[in-house]
Amino acid sequence: MSILPFAIFFFFVFYSFNFADSSTAFVAPITRDQSTELYTISIYFKTPLESTDLLLDLGGKFTWIDCTPDSYASITHHYIPCGTNLCNSLSSLACSNCFRPSGPGCHNNSCALFPENPVIRNAILAQALVDSFALATTDGGACGQLAVVPNFVASCSDDELLVGLPEGVSGLAGLGRSNYSLPAQVSSVYASPNIFALCLPGPSTTSPGPAFFNTGGPYYFSPGVDLSSHLVYTPLILNSIGFTIITYYGHPSDEYFIGLTSININGKRIEFDRSLLTINDKGFGGTRLSTVTPYTTLETSIYNAFVTAFVNESAALNLTVTDPVSPFEVCYAASDVYSTRLGPAFPVVDLVMHSEDVFWRIFGANSMVRIDGEEEGGGGDVWCLGFVDGGERPRTSVVIGGRQMEDNLLQFDLVSMRLGFSSSVLAHNTNCGGFNFTEDPDL
Numbered sequence: 535m536s537i538l539p540f541a542i543f544f545f546f547v548f549y550s551f552n553f554a555d556s557s558t559a560f561v562a563p564i565t566r567d568q569s570t571e572l573y574t575i576s577i578y579f580k581t582p583l584e585s586t587d588l589l590l591d592l593g594g595k596f597t598w599i600d601c602t603p604d605s606y607a608s609i610t611h612h613y614i615p616c617g618t619n620l621c622n623s624l625s626s627l628a629c630s631n632c633f634r635p636s637g638p639g640c641h642n643n644s645c646a647l648f649p650e651n652p653v654i655r656n657a658i659l660a661q662a663l664v665d666s667f668a669l670a671t672t673d674g675g676a677c678g679q680l681a682v683v684p685n686f687v688a689s690c691s692d693d694e695l696l697v698g699l700p701e702g703v704s705g706l707a708g709l710g711r712s713n714y715s716l717p718a719q720v721s722s723v724y725a726s727p728n729i730f731a732l733c734l735p736g737p738s739t740t741s742p743g744p745a746f747f748n749t750g751g752p753y754y755f756s757p758g759v760d761l762s763s764h765l766v767y768t769p770l771i772l773n774s775i776g777f778t779i780i781t782y783y784g785h786p787s788d789e790y791f792i793g794l795t796s797i798n799i800n801g802k803r804i805e806f807d808r809s810l811l812t813i814n815d816k817g818f819g820g821t822r823l824s825t826v827t828p829y830t831t832l833e834t835s836i837y838n839a840f841v842t843a844f845v846n847e848s849a850a851l852n853l854t855v856t857d858p859v860s861p862f863e864v865c866y867a868a869s870d871v872y873s874t875r876l877g878p879a880f881p882v883v884d885l886v887m888h889s890e891d892v893f894w895r896i897f898g899a900n901s902m903v904r905i906d907g908e909e910e911g912g913g914g915d916v917w918c919l920g921f922v923d924g925g926e927r928p929r930t931s932v933v934i935g936g937r938q939m940e941d942n943l944l945q946f947d948l949v950s951m952r953l954g955f956s957s958s959v960l961a962h963n964t965n966c967g968g969f970n971f972t973e974d975p976d977l
């Protein structure tokens with residue numbers, strides 16, 4: 535995605551303001567960063583529009599971007615004065631002044647926010663910022679013209695907050711439940727339903743996966759599969775206690791929790807204390823989804839029961855554990871394992887939701903991680919169980935991580951407050967790289 539020529543940009547603004555309406559859906563590419571195992575979403579920001587890569591944070595309250603002087607040039611940016619309705623509705627906790635030359639992120643009497651880096655768990659005080667934002671439109675099958683979301687509210691940050699994030703990103707895209715998350719703002723500008731969907735690219739593709747906004751479908755993937763027809767649904771659950779670094783009193787968590795009720799391996803329920811799966815009055819327990827957690831983490835007692843059952847079921851397939859490769863504890867020689875369309879042949883893991891017949895099925899492609907002997911500390915070519923011990927009293931008992939969400943379509947429906955999930959899309963002969971990001975030739 536390159537910077538658009540200036541003249542074409544003005545044509546877009548004119549065109550899209552006239553024709554984008556409440557049926558307008560958007561799409562943006564998501565890529566996986568090999569070294570951090572995190573995901574990046576590419577959007578357009580500023581005027582003239584600039585392609586901007588941001589860390590994808592499903593639970594993020596708002597979007598933030600590096601406003602370090604010299605790295606931020608835009609003719610449309612402005613600040614939010616303290617005390618305004620907009621500043622109050624952002625639940626700003628501070629008002630700030632600035633003693634550098636005025637510019638993006640540097641004004642007096644400016645509404646201030648606390649952008650957070652969820653990877654290194656750091657937060658800074660920075661000024662809020664309003665600027666133009668744009669995404670490509672889509673009919674669900676291909677990528678169309680860009681349409682602008684004027685007056686997009688974000689926070690500034692500085693480069694110190696970028697530590698630990700993928701190379702080349704200049705901020706974070708917050709997709710959480712808050713009113714100022716990226717999907718919430720995109721839907722309110724176009725008065726469209728706040729329904730978005732993610733298809734994180736997995737190792738089976740080098741193409742980006744799509745993030746769809748303002749649409750419940752269709753979502754077409756090569757060779758013409760509409761993945762919206764393969765979704766099953768479970769309610770999204772509100773955790774009334776947030777765990778941001780900065781506390782926002784009385785504000786619920788912006789993260790997405792679901793009502794997992796049991797975990798089955800090869801159809802057999804594993805035994806552990808079920809109360810760990812409910813959220814208590816301190817906000818502890820339950821199950822959430824996280825794009826900034828590379829591998830699903832399970833509370834220690836759940837993890838131990840899970841590993842015991844998995845190893846036992848694998849033994850029934852004549853698979854014997856071999857030397858583990860950190861951070862994993864259960865690995866098998868790759869040469870012993872059959873491969874299938876759904877990844878290596880290992881026992882099937884089901885995450886059972888609110889009802890016995892609603893489960894998220896995890897096959898080898900998502901439960902296992904391939905580590906070839908070339909890597910540091912690797913003893914040989916192995917498949918390792920891609921779940922990790924989350925510790926004894928974690929805040930959330932089960933955190934479904936990136937590896938387990940890849941090549942699955944996940945729909946976050948904030949209108950019906952439900953999660954739609956497809957389980958592995960490899961079962962439908964496609965993968966998340968199967969969305970056609972080739973731009974419309976009319977562009």
Ligand SMILES: *[C@@H]1O[C@H](CO)[C@@H](O)[C@H](O)[C@H]1NC(C)=O
Pocket residue numbers: 631632633634635636637640641642
């Ligand atoms: C903010 O106000 C102070 C004191 O009046 C002034 O010195 C400073 O230059 C102002 N900053 C900006 C960015 O205008």
Ligand SMILES: *[C@@H]1O[C@H](CO)[C@@H](O)[C@H](O)[C@H]1NC(C)=O
Pocket residue numbers: 623713785
């Ligand atoms: C979000 O917006 C809704 C509808 O406008 C409003 O009722 C709610 O109070 C807002 N939430 C916060 C935290 O401001």
Ligand SMILES: *[C@@H]1O[C@H](CO)[C@@H](O)[C@H](O)[C@H]1NC(C)=O
Pocket residue numbers: 842843846847850
């Ligand atoms: C171990 O696996 C065998 C064969 O699948 C099964 O019959 C048995 O119940 C399992 N034991 C445990 C503790 O899961």
Ligand SMILES: *[C@@H]1O[C@H](CO)[C@@H](O)[C@H](O)[C@H]1NC(C)=O
Pocket residue numbers: 850851852
């Ligand atoms: C496991 O190995 C035994 C002995 O070699 C064999 O009889 C059995 O069929 C194998 N089972 C599977 C599931 O491959």
Ligand SMILES: *[C@@H]1O[C@H](CO)[C@@H](O)[C@H](O)[C@H]1NC(C)=O
Pocket residue numbers: 676677970971972973974975
């Ligand atoms: C992708 O979309 C473009 C533009 O709509 C179209 O020209 C192209 O044929 C599509 N490619 C595939 C493989 O469908």
